Amino acid sequence: MKTKNLTLHVWRQRGPNDSGDFERYVAKDVNEHMSFLEMLDVVNEDLLENGDEPIAFDHDCREGICGMCGVVVNGYAHGPQERTTACQLHMRQIFELGWDELWIEPWRATSFPVIKDLAVDRGAFDRIIQAGGYISIRTGSARDANETPIPKDVSDAAMDAAECIGCGACVAACPNASASLFTAAKISHLGLLPQGQAERTDRVRKMVGQMDHEGFGSCTNHGECEKACPKGISIDWIARMNRDLLKAMTTSADDIEERD
Amino acid sequence: MERALTLTKTTIGKKAIMALSGVAMLGFVVGHLAGNLKVFSGPEAFNEYAVWLRTVPALLWGTRLVLLAAVAAHMASAFSLWSRNRGARKNRYAKKKDLATDYAAKTMYWSGPILLFYILFHLLHLTFGGMIWTDGAALFGFEGYTWAHSNPYNNMVIGFTHWPVVVPYVLGVCALGIHLFHGIWSAFQSMGANHPRYNHLRRDLAIALAVFLTLGFLSIPAAAMMGWIEPTTQTFYYPELEPAPVTVP
Known part of the structure; x- marks a missing residue:
């Protein structure tokens, strides 16, 4: 030894x-x-x-x-x-x-203030989830398995995105301290599934709005986050988030409130 | 206070603006190279191309306005994101290892401004040269290098026989290539254009266009320096290229 x-x-x-x-x-x-x-x-x-x-x-x-x-x-x-x-x-x-x-x-990002020594406050991630990282659907009593058909490749893809454990390594590794990978993974894993469709448009707008509000940097497509991610979350999800947001913002009639 | 969140206020919206304005400028650069490669077809073909550009003033000015707007939007978004990103990490790492990024991506904030300064120099030289060096004054003080309104072929080719003109040109073109290598790939990602079947093509296209444009633009000063294209002794007169006579009221 x-x-x-x-x-x-x-x-x-x-x-x-x-x-x-x-x-x-x-x-x-x-x-x-x-x-x-x-x-x-x-x-x-x-x-x-x-x-x-x-x-x-x-x-x-x-x-x-x-x-x-x-x-x-x-x-x-x-x-x-x-x-x-x-x-x-x-x-x-x-x-x-x-x-x-x-x-x-410690993770160094203005949006992750140091609490003490190597421990940082990742409350910003919680607030991004609170902004729309959920499905507010009444589930009622337990349903039959396979009642909602989900193709295997879709459920696999949703699982790939859901692997994100929210550790914040993407923010730590990003040259801009951007939270794009985390936010994209959370938006995508819900947005891929049938149950997540109802709130898909609002979800992306609210979560991106919160991400920006927290003061994280923007994505400049360096790919550092993907390499640092302990779960191997792909930057393809960031492209999907961008696509979802551009679509939501250009086609939805409702406004989303911006927090100050 | 709460207000409606608009696309252009989001970081993703700003990146989309950068991507779209970048594509507009890329379109110009491709057309600009295609036009300027006419220099290899001889002075007549090149000069007639210059005349042709002026046949439809609405098109010329339309292009100029779109490009100006694209440059302004690209710079405004870049500056806004740059200042935001600086603030997003106020305390820097003592040690930081890059795992995925490349030289082009890391130097976007350098290649961009270098390109801007180069384009200003390029415009002062070949677009506004006739207004700066008037009445047969030697451009940059080079012996025998005078502005000829009706002979843009000579304005360009003579310039490229002088090192002080070639050096900033080469630097500008290299900055363009490096900027596009990251920018083209990045634009796909920013616009959400990805698909597992075509993803590898995004990088391939970025490399192909960056290399093609860099080599294409470099071929002109290279040919002039090597003497493959030479200044012409022919005289040309095109009323479209001559400045409008100044009328004193």
Whole structure:
């Protein structure tokens, strides 16, 4: 079993209004089988023992499906392993790259204010979902399976879009801190299904309106989000969102209110 | 306060404006190259093409107005999105690794303004040259390079035998190619034009058009520098190209 000492440069920020700075730590005897977050846990144990403030970072399921964790490691959102969240990143993958020094930063976007250290407030994503990321349909009692026919390729495509866990890596990786990939995935997974058709026009207008209102940047088609996404959400969904919005805004008679 | 949200206020609407105005300008650039390649058919063909452009003033001015509007819309949207995007990440990363983007995409905010300055230079040279260097004054001070209203062939070809004219031209054309490499692909995406069956063609078309236009435009100064096309000693007179006589009231 391989162990290694690592030098960490961790972003420490006391609160949203603190300017923050990098702090240097040495992580001693890091085990190759540790996950990235376990490595931070051990560093925090040492900090606590010395009476120092531990490093704050978000995490929940630690199995790569909840979307809670996320830090930028040496410039990679969720670290260098493709299609992997920070919690499922393992130290052996970092050892393989020969990295001895890690720069660990929070998602950096004006719309994701830092709460503390590496933890950011992703409430903006919640508000985009609240704006229209749902189907307000009365479902009544349980219906028969296959009562609403959905072709297999459509349900597969909707599932591909629904894979988005809302972690915010797309915003973190985007040169413009744009939330286009997240918003597009959420609009598309509902817009593909028959149940989502009734609100399709309003949904895209409301969700894009909220996305812009939150102050995210615009999409300039670099494709960074797609590569950083731990779930491999495709930028094809962004084209679909653009198409849906252009169609909705040019054909719908009703106005959508813009929030100020 | 709540107001009606209009398309042009959304980031996606602004990108659509950039795509549509970009397509209008691209259409001009293709036509501009097709016309200017007539230089290889000799001075007569080229000059007659210049005359033909002026036969329908409504078309000429219509094109000019549409292009001016497209340039203005493209720049206004670009500036609006640029300032928004700067504000969207106020604190920069200490380390940031690019995984997917390319040189063209990263330099759009450079190739665009370079193109703008080049186009201004190009207009001052070959469109307004006759108003700047009047009464046989040498253009840019080059010996024997005087403006001939009825001989646009010479105005262009003589210019391209001088390095100081060729260098900004080459830079401008390269900026155009790089801008189009990302811009054409990006326009499809911004307009929501995607389909799994045709998606690969979007990049192919962007590469093909960018390469074709870059090489096409570069072929003219290259031919002039190599002496494959030479200034003509023929004299031409076209009333359509001569300036209207100034009447003093």
